[in-house]
Amino acid sequence: METQLIGVDTSGRQVVDLTGAVSSFCEGKGDGLVHVFAPHATAGVALMELGSGSESDLVEAVERLLPRDDRYRHRHGAAGHGADHVLPVFISPSMVLPVFDGTLQLGIWQKVVLVDTNEDNPHRTVRFSFVSG
Amino acid sequence: METQLIGVDTSGRQVVDLTGAVSSFCEGKGDGLVHVFAPHATAGVALMELGSGSESDLVEAVERLLPRDDRYRHRHGAAGHGADHVLPVFISPSMVLPVFDGTLQLGIWQKVVLVDTNEDNPHRTVRFSFVSG
Amino acid sequence: METQLIGVDTSGRQVVDLTGAVSSFCEGKGDGLVHVFAPHATAGVALMELGSGSESDLVEAVERLLPRDDRYRHRHGAAGHGADHVLPVFISPSMVLPVFDGTLQLGIWQKVVLVDTNEDNPHRTVRFSFVSG
Secondary structure, rough: OOOEEEEEEEEOOOEEHHHHHHHHHHHOOEEEEEEEOOOOOOOOOEEEEOOOHHHHHHHHHHHHOOOOOOOOOOOOOOOHHHHHHHHHOOOOOEEEEEOOOEEEOOOOOOOOEEEOOOOOOOHHHEEEEEEEE | EEEEEEEOOOOOOOOEEOHHHHHHHHHHOOOEEEEEEOOOOOOEEOOOOOOOEEEEEHHHHHHHOOOOOOOOOOOOOOOOHHHHHHHHOOOOOOOEEEEEEEEEOOOEEEEEEEEEOOOOEEEEEEEEEEEEE | OOEEEEEEEEEHHHHEHHHHHHHHOOOOOOOOOEEEOOOOOOOOEEEEOOOOOOOHHHHHHHHOOOOOOOOOOOOOOOOHHHHHHHHHOOOOEEEEEEOOOOEEEOOOOOEEEEEHHHHHOEEEEEEEEEEEE
């Protein structure tokens, strides 16, 4: 299976655009499905529009729905870090996307993003894998 | 890759049953995985029981968790429209389902649905793609 | 397509570790994608760290975000059971994971879990399917 592991620096960013990297990976690969996967316990992969404020709206929604306080039993790291460990259950780190003739088939406003609210570790990896259709 | 793009009219509906269309697409295709994908920035694809009130329960939950008010920085469209742009991060527009001998393998109560709270645009598309196993 | 349906007993557990079962299924299968699927209308499949308290944190978050009270129109079962039917829209029962040389490729802290808050039915099934890459 064709696969690639890329490094992602999330310093100061909770939403990181992966669209260019996924598109580059798919080039020349024909038709099939590409799998985008974050092998981390505190990150998710999502599709969303970027550049119109939705990144901030998402970060606010995550903080409101999973408050960064001391309610969590997960006690490693800072108190609010427990929220980071619940996040990937609601924002899955696994995403499948269609590819035709080596071109990622997204909607006009869709971007592939890594969502990572864990600011303690800015060094992330994301794996792309391709299965021909 | 075998693929099909269908049109979906969401007029007056926030949860639209796609099960029949997915099943029809899979007919005759043998064993594999079918990918159901909404190429939109304000819609998701989900599995749920229909007909027992859960559609309304889902709509209420979405409105409660992502209130349609003026809190959003995404300022295009109506004020509450910012919520529509956060929705697909929590309800992904990408879903993979198993197929055997051309038959979609769902649980007895599961239906494939498009979740779309954006009432400004009732003309949607959904893409089905099939990869043999 | 290589596939396996396993039984899962969720008695007294809302988060059940499936990692060993998925790994065993993948052994000897080479490179590809494995699909993990719960054919139920009240369960989800997720990736998370186990053993540090996050299971309890997840259960608390689900109960807070989808309260088990009488607000639901889904009237089968106990009043709070309506929440179980909204859960799989936010925690999808479908998950795809990468496999290389028969080995499931998870992050060091990631475990594959079944999330099932429906305590009325402890007899669950999960289907694994493998597509070569």
